[in-house]
Amino acid sequence: MSGFTQLYQQAVADGALSRKVKELIALGIGIAVRCDGCVAYHVHDALRAGATRHEVAEAIGVAVLMGGGPAVIYGAEALQALEQFEPQRRPAAVAASSPLPGF
Numbered sequence: 001m002s003g004f005t006q007l008y009q010q011a012v013a014d015g016a017l018s019r020k021v022k023e024l025i026a027l028g029i030g031i032a033v034r035c036d037g038c039v040a041y042h043v044h045d046a047l048r049a050g051a052t053r054h055e056v057a058e059a060i061g062v063a064v065l066m067g068g069g070p071a072v073i074y075g076a077e078a079l080q081a082l083e084q085f086e087p088q089r090r091p092a093a094v095a096a097s098s099p100l101p102g103f
Contacts, residue, residue, distance in 0.1 A: 012045075020049040024059040031060060031074040032067035039074055040081035047082075047089050056082050 012022045023046035030038030046056055056078070064075040 012049075018049070020046060020051050020055075023049050024051060024055060027056070027078060028059050028063035028066070031063035031071050031078055034067070034070060034074055036074075036077070039078045040084070043078050043081035044085045047085050053082065053086055 012019050012026070017025075023042055027039065027042035027046055029035075030042055043056060046059070051059075060075045060078045063078075064071045067074070
């Protein structure tokens with residue numbers, strides 16, 4: 001497992017794409033390929049890398065578009081993970097400014 005951990009750390013390190021962008025890509029792929037473990041993990045890490053609620057929501061939308069009907073279920077799981085992890089990262093005042101109803 002340590003080999004995969006090293007591969008992961010190198011893959012998501014800042015480069016031509018930021019770590020945040022790479023985590024959003026990983027989230028989208030996780031949703032599209034229906035990877036249960038990937039969804040919450042990459043929502044959490046995208047937030048830690050500085051992604052906003054709106055950026056995560058847009059990544060989920062693109063993933064659902066590309067993954068079709070089955071991806072809707074995993075997109076919903078990603079939104080649940082966002083609800084769980086986001087309050088740990090930002091003040092309540094920012095949450096009130098979301099243009100997405102209920103988010």
